[in-house]
Amino acid sequence: DSILVINCGSSSVKFSLIKPDNGETLLSGLAERLLTDEAVIKIEHKDEKKSYQLTSPFNHQTALAVLVEQLQSLNLVDNIGAVGHRVVHGGEQYSKPTLITPEVEQEIKQLSALAPLHNPANLIGIKACQAAFQHLLQVAVFDTAYHQTMPEKAYIYGIAYSLYQEHAIRRYGFHGTSHYFVAKQAAKQLNKPIEQCNLISAHLGNGCSITVIKNGKSVDTSMGMTPGEGLMMGTRCGDLDSGIIFHLVNSLGYSIEDVDKLVNKESGLLGISGLSNDCRVLQAAMIDDNNEQAKLALTVFCYRIAKSIASYSASLTELDGLILTGGIGENSSWVRSEVIKQLSLLNFVLDEEKNEATRFGASGNIATSSSRPCLVITTNEEWVIAEQTSQLLTNNAN
Amino acid sequence: DSILVINCGSSSVKFSLIKPDNGETLLSGLAERLLTDEAVIKIEHKDEKKSYQLTSPFNHQTALAVLVEQLQSLNLVDNIGAVGHRVVHGGEQYSKPTLITPEVEQEIKQLSALAPLHNPANLIGIKACQAAFQHLLQVAVFDTAYHQTMPEKAYIYGIAYSLYQEHAIRRYGFHGTSHYFVAKQAAKQLNKPIEQCNLISAHLGNGCSITVIKNGKSVDTSMGMTPGEGLMMGTRCGDLDSGIIFHLVNSLGYSIEDVDKLVNKESGLLGISGLSNDCRVLQAAMIDDNNEQAKLALTVFCYRIAKSIASYSASLTELDGLILTGGIGENSSWVRSEVIKQLSLLNFVLDEEKNEATRFGASGNIATSSSRPCLVITTNEEWVIAEQTSQLLTNNAN
Numbered sequence: 001d002s003i004l005v006i007n008c009g010s011s012s013v014k015f016s017l018i019k020p021d022n023g024e025t026l027l028s029g030l031a032e033r034l035l036t037d038e039a040v041i042k043i044e045h046k047d048e049k050k051s052y053q054l055t056s057p058f059n060h061q062t063a064l065a066v067l068v069e070q071l072q073s074l075n076l077v078d079n080i081g082a083v084g085h086r087v088v089h090g091g092e093q094y095s096k097p098t099l100i101t102p103e104v105e106q107e108i109k110q111l112s113a114l115a116p117l118h119n120p121a122n123l124i125g126i127k128a129c130q131a132a133f134q135h136l137l138q139v140a141v142f143d144t145a146y147h148q149t150m151p152e153k154a155y156i157y158g159i160a161y162s163l164y165q166e167h168a169i170r171r172y173g174f175h176g177t178s179h180y181f182v183a184k185q186a187a188k189q190l191n192k193p194i195e196q197c198n199l200i201s202a203h204l205g206n207g208c209s210i211t212v213i214k215n216g217k218s219v220d221t222s223m224g225m226t227p228g229e230g231l232m233m234g235t236r237c238g239d240l241d242s243g244i245i246f247h248l249v250n251s252l253g254y255s256i257e258d259v260d261k262l263v264n265k266e267s268g269l270l271g272i273s274g275l276s277n278d279c280r281v282l283q284a285a286m287i288d289d290n291n292e293q294a295k296l297a298l299t300v301f302c303y304r305i306a307k308s309i310a311s312y313s314a315s316l317t318e319l320d321g322l323i324l325t326g327g328i329g330e331n332s333s334w335v336r337s338e339v340i341k342q343l344s345l346l347n348f349v350l351d352e353e354k355n356e357a358t359r360f361g362a363s364g365n366i367a368t369s370s371s372r373p374c375l376v377i378t379t380n381e382e383w384v385i386a387e388q389t390s391q392l393l394t395n396n397a398n
Numbered sequence: 399d400s401i402l403v404i405n406c407g408s409s410s411v412k413f414s415l416i417k418p419d420n421g422e423t424l425l426s427g428l429a430e431r432l433l434t435d436e437a438v439i440k441i442e443h444k445d446e447k448k449s450y451q452l453t454s455p456f457n458h459q460t461a462l463a464v465l466v467e468q469l470q471s472l473n474l475v476d477n478i479g480a481v482g483h484r485v486v487h488g489g490e491q492y493s494k495p496t497l498i499t500p501e502v503e504q505e506i507k508q509l510s511a512l513a514p515l516h517n518p519a520n521l522i523g524i525k526a527c528q529a530a531f532q533h534l535l536q537v538a539v540f541d542t543a544y545h546q547t548m549p550e551k552a553y554i555y556g557i558a559y560s561l562y563q564e565h566a567i568r569r570y571g572f573h574g575t576s577h578y579f580v581a582k583q584a585a586k587q588l589n590k591p592i593e594q595c596n597l598i599s600a601h602l603g604n605g606c607s608i609t610v611i612k613n614g615k616s617v618d619t620s621m622g623m624t625p626g627e628g629l630m631m632g633t634r635c636g637d638l639d640s641g642i643i644f645h646l647v648n649s650l651g652y653s654i655e656d657v658d659k660l661v662n663k664e665s666g667l668l669g670i671s672g673l674s675n676d677c678r679v680l681q682a683a684m685i686d687d688n689n690e691q692a693k694l695a696l697t698v699f700c701y702r703i704a705k706s707i708a709s710y711s712a713s714l715t716e717l718d719g720l721i722l723t724g725g726i727g728e729n730s731s732w733v734r735s736e737v738i739k740q741l742s743l744l745n746f747v748l749d750e751e752k753n754e755a756t757r758f759g760a761s762g763n764i765a766t767s768s769s770r771p772c773l774v775i776t777t778n779e780e781w782v783i784a785e786q787t788s789q790l791l792t793n794n795a796n
């Protein structure tokens with residue numbers, strides 16, 4: 001059996017049909033620009049890419065109806081064992097993949113208070129799949145779940161404790177599925193049981209986060225109650241003096257909505273460079289055009305990654321290695337080199353040749369033999385979701 | 399000659415008369431509860447402590463008039479060479495102690511945009527001293543000055559670059575006078591020229607900050623545009639997911655003033671413990687009464703100090719040692735032990751006996767002989783202000 005993996009955003013649906021045992025992708029694709037008359041769905045199957053304009057209503061349901069049609073015409077529907085949904089916020093309630101029942105839907109909805117942009121979109125995907133695949137069980141795999149092992153000292157903010165007790169304001173962390181996957185892969189590469197592995201994992205994509213893993217478990221992470229905390233990212237500023245927010249509002253005439261938009265959509269690599277949120281574009285501008293702002297944006301980005309990685313050495317007494325993943329971690333030898341150069345006091349030393357060679361899907365250790373390992377690992381959240389969905393069904397059946 | 403050192407807050411004036419060559423304090427004291435009818439001034443001279451109720455008007459001028467009277471009756475006025483003022487925010491303009499002219503006053507006033515609570519109070523002190531000591535030169539020593547050597551990668555926030563260019567929004571850092579003083583002392587103890595010293599300095603008082611010092615110069619620090627960023631402190635939360643601020647305003651009905659008050663006055667040790675902002679009180683509650691909230695507050699406090707110290711290993715390629723100063727750093731063996739325990743990957747190992755012995759004004763290395771040094775140093779910002787004021791006058795005279 002295969003598992004249909006769904007990652008639903010407010011105006012997009014990413015999907016893939018995956019074999020849970022080996023991660024093989026049978027079909028994948030993306031519906032985007034939903035809720036506009038430019039809505040489109042792209043489906044990839046065995047090297048063949050197709051694209052369809054959607055007809056009205058231009059919504060998630062219509063997109064899934066096209067997907068069902070295609071799955072039927074490719075004879076793939078009958079082998080689907082279940083649907084696995086990426087759900088962003090599971091609060092303190094969910095530390096494991098969970099079969100979606102009406103009660104669970106209700107809780108995911110309530111958790112929207114903590115993730116107003118994400119959970120409602122995830123619920124739209126769940127509803128649409130329930131309609132499209134009435135006979136299939138639906139499973140929620142939470143982006144926060146892996147971090148539920150964090151100790152109190154890592155998840156309690158320095159504010160009134162009642163805000164935690166009454167309003168669940170605490171660190172949750174995100175990218176959990178990715179950090180979990182790459183940690184497991186790293187354990188294999190290090191030839192050590194995951195339960196004995198102490199690692200620092202850097203997921204560097206459009207969103208960026210660091211997780212520190214002690215004996216296989218997440219014990220701290222840089223994203224917080226929301227995915228805006230911690231590292232600087234494509235368009236998010238990450239950590240920021242809250243006095244700046246008060247200053248923007250009190251002295252510079254910003255509304256709180258303006259500030260929210262500024263720090264989440266117009267900051268980060270884009271904000272400093274004034275050019276792009278895309279690492280590739282900035283690298284090209286820096287190297288080919290000597291663009292100083294692009295260089296500054298990338299330099300700040302890397303320094304903050306290095307500081308964050310280094311900070312988590314305080315969470316461990318042993319450290320087996322560093323993991324680099326996500327679009328930037330897997331591909332940008334420049335960023336990796338800048339970051340690892342700044343980690344010499346933690347005994348990380350880059351092998352420049354291996355660094356250049358390990359890109360575009362290649363994986364392996366890019367450090368010298370005397371250094372702690374620096375493992376480049378291609379993440380695969382979809383596979384984890386398929387695997388965990390499949391396991392839950394097996395356990396449920398037994 | 400001696401120097402009168404003034405540290406003026408909105409409702410208080412701290413003062414001391416100091417010999418710049420050796421730091422000897424001839425007289426010191428504090429006027430507090432100013433602008434209320436409980437205004438009082440306390441003066442200490444040669445082990446004798448006196449306290450006077452002020453008469454109306456209960457303001458800074460009246461307080462200084464009482465001080466002048468006392469200085470006269472003790473025959474101390476004629477030896478005062480100048481007045482040195484602690485000024486909190488010097489922006490990018492001031493990286494050195496500066497003779498106060500009308501232009502400088504104007505700039506300090508303009509910098510109030512960045513430090514609305516502090517710079518106006520500092521100006522009140524300057525005005526009052528100009529009236530009280532008309533024949534004396536006044537010098538400003540800025541809390542931000544020592545950090546003006548930070549590189550761009552440390553001071554640029556991950557937001558639109560125009561906010562730096564047009565509104566001077568960047569990291570400035572504070573406690574500069576203290577970090578500078580303890581770094582110089584550490585260099586002496588390490589028997590190395592300060593220009594060759596690489597240190598991480600933790601100033602832990604009511605306000606808390608970490609500074610990383612490369613070849614004697616500040617290259618990064620945890621406080622930011624305002625003194626609210628970075629570590630958790632007595633009543634300030636330090637780093638906080640900005641998404642929490644939006645959540646408090648958008649979902650929980652806080653005004654921006656409420657949030658400002660929450661994060662600056664009701665958070666930190668006080669916020670988590672619900673008991674006190676005072677480290678001593680919390681330690682007693684934790685040890686004598688098994689108070690869990692006090693323990694949690696102190697545990698989070700220490701973990702965050704350790705993470706911040708560790709993060710600055712990314713700013714250095716060599717590290718000569720750690721400095722602990724401020725009321726907590728100088729006295730709390732419990733906090734020091736908790737912090738240093740979490741720095742083993744950076745090769746810091748505490749000597750428990752030395753740790754217990756080095757308190758209440760004692761200074762020295764509390765690490766084992768195989769560890770990097772951990773130096774407890776009693777800070778003395780007043781001495782630095784006196785010294786720098788005196789030097790400026792000497793240089794001016796030549």
Ligand SMILES: Nc1ncnc2c1ncn2[C@@H]1O[C@H](COP(=O)(O)OP(=O)(O)O)[C@@H](O)[C@H]1O
Nearest residue numbers: 204205206207277278279280326327328331332
């Ligand atoms: N060859 C490359 N060199 C540098 N950066 C790259 C390269 N390929 C992809 N990236 C960067 O990866 C980022 C996107 O990462 P990805 O993990 O795909 O995003 P998401 O977080 O949305 O899943 C972009 O900033 C992109 O520029």
Ligand SMILES: Nc1ncnc2c1ncn2[C@@H]1O[C@H](COP(=O)(O)OP(=O)(O)O)[C@@H](O)[C@H]1O
Nearest residue numbers: 602603604605675676677678724725726729730
């Ligand atoms: N013996 C002690 N043990 C623990 N903490 C102490 C001790 N003495 C002072 N402190 C703490 O030092 C802090 C005040 O530090 P200080 O540097 O004097 O403050 P400020 O930043 O206002 O100058 C308080 O939290 C106080 O509890």
